[in-house]
Amino acid sequence: MTTLVSVPYDELKVGDTATYTRTLTERDLILFATVSGDHNPIHIDEEFASTTQFNERIAHGMWTGSLISAALAMKLPGPGGIYRGQELKFLRPVKVGDELTVQLEVLEKNERTKAAVVATNVVNQDGKFVVKGKASIMPNQERTEIESGKLPEVSIASMT
């Protein structure tokens, strides 16, 4: 278990940064297709994907979006924040084995609404942007520390 620590609005500073890194696996393709219902074969059928312009399976764009959401919830500003909005531009495909790093940076604070605008860019292992975007988030008003939730094991049956 990990302890998640919130950065409350008053302590958050423009220029604060955080990162979150994750590598795409075949398992992620199957789980994301299952949980979203998006069974487009470009994401889950190796043979079909090999006939497309991408030559192989690619991640659902919103999987990369889900990493941004994870970074905001777990790192900056952390737990207790209210996610108000997200803009995403999808720039490059993501393939199995690609290592993505979400780069967060606080761009603005709004004293009236107590919300912050956070740059949410994602680069791959070659330093190329796969997503650029911004989030609007209302951080927790107080500093809190909570344990991350415990997850049961998830298993995927063999396809044969």
Place this chain on the structure above:
Amino acid sequence: MTTLVSVPYDELKVGDTATYTRTLTERDLILFATVSGDHNPIHIDEEFASTTQFNERIAHGMWTGSLISAALAMKLPGPGGIYRGQELKFLRPVKVGDELTVQLEVLEKNERTKAAVVATNVVNQDGKFVVKGKASIMPNQERTEIESGKLPEVSIASMT
């Protein structure tokens, strides 16, 4: 298996609509936490969630985003489209048992870029908006029909 049919750019009309409905399950909370790495207990720890303003576990906002992406990829404009961007405003929490309907409507076509802007709003079973937003998507240039991918069974171990 389902046959996915693309609506090519030339056949797409401003005002075209499609919907996609899905009900949030406990299983979705666990799978989305697993695939995104967002283990914030508000989504997966019933006891912790009962102490929050929401009184119970809520969906990851980006799970609702993933339904929008599924609707675009499977319904309108369908397979072969290139997802260029997405704006999301998160308006209401989503709880286990909530039935969400993604409502797509083509708002604009750009003859130069061959991209379309699609309204991507999501309502719950009470007809209240949980997400409002817009997508930018470049539809397939040709009409194609493909079979949806086949997924292996995903199982979740008991927590006890």
